[in-house]
Amino acid sequence: MRCLVISDIHANFVALQGVLEDAQPFDEIWCIGDVVGYGPKPNECIERLRDFPLKCIAGNHDWGAIGRADLLVFHDDARQILYWTQEQLTPENLTFLSSLSTLLTHEGYWLAHGSPRDPIWEYSIDAWTALQNFLKFDFQIAFVGHTHIPVTFEWLEDSQQVKILLPDLDQVMPLEGRRLIINPGSVGQPRDGDPRASYGILDTEAQTWEARRLPYPVEETQQQMRDVDLPQRMIDRLLLGR
Numbered sequence: 722m723r724c725l726v727i728s729d730i731h732a733n734f735v736a737l738q739g740v741l742e743d744a745q746p747f748d749e750i751w752c753i754g755d756v757v758g759y760g761p762k763p764n765e766c767i768e769r770l771r772d773f774p775l776k777c778i779a780g781n782h783d784w785g786a787i788g789r790a791d792l793l794v795f796h797d798d799a800r801q802i803l804y805w806t807q808e809q810l811t812p813e814n815l816t817f818l819s820s821l822s823t824l825l826t827h828e829g830y831w832l833a834h835g836s837p838r839d840p841i842w843e844y845s846i847d848a849w850t851a852l853q854n855f856l857k858f859d860f861q862i863a864f865v866g867h868t869h870i871p872v873t874f875e876w877l878e879d880s881q882q883v884k885i886l887l888p889d890l891d892q893v894m895p896l897e898g899r900r901l902i903i904n905p906g907s908v909g910q911p912r913d914g915d916p917r918a919s920y921g922i923l924d925t926e927a928q929t930w931e932a933r934r935l936p937y938p939v940e941e942t943q944q945q946m947r948d949v950d951l952p953q954r955m956i957d958r959l960l961l962g963r
């Protein structure tokens with residue numbers, strides 16, 4: 722099976738549409754949370770995802786949008802947009818977000834927005850955090866998001882250490898026999914200094930991972946944000962990939 726693995730769409734419909742076209746063909750979407758928040762098209766993104774066979778888990782912004790997370794933990798701009806998102810969501814899409822679990826496991830693959838041990842909030846940002854999660858659980862491959870930075874952590878059994886691998890856009894990474902925590906990066910709001918949408922393709926038969934980046938018309942999303950008066954700082958940062 723070819724899985725399109727995406728995370729942190731953040732209601733950026735233009736970026737999502739681009740990725741869905743660029744990633745073809747695929748059999749299923751695995752979405753690692755934060756479908757909404759920050760961006761201008763929450764309903765459109767949820768509805769488009771549901772056009773496909775989908776495994777999806779909740780992220781912290783999804784919880785913010787359905788009232789399950791205290792909005793005071795979000796910074797001012799994020800909180801303002803979450804209030805706006807709450808007003809926009811249709812009852813059907815609210816029900817969809819409310820139905821999402823925080824952790825999914827499937828044949829050795831784990832899906833958790835933050836980390837396997839703290840799926841909503843922990844940032845899998847460094848080797849130490851990754852190490853704690855490798856030691857606590859027995860997953861082969863865990864997909865995480867939340868940091869908006871594409872990166873892979875590999876468990877090295879012999880030395881009991883964690884190695885950090887940056888995405889190689891020119892090479893398909895073999896997965897067989899390895900234990901990895903893979904972050905596909907963010908579709909709708911990358912934060913590694915590269916504004917292109919970030920995602921990946923998992924081939925469960927070939928056991929490979931392919932990291933990809935896709936340029937999309939950022940200014941279209943920025944205009945959509947202006948049209949609904951979302952905060953200027955959030956509009957600006959899309960072009961910077963920060």
Ligand code: ZN
Binds near residue numbers: 780782867869
């Ligand atoms: Zn996010």
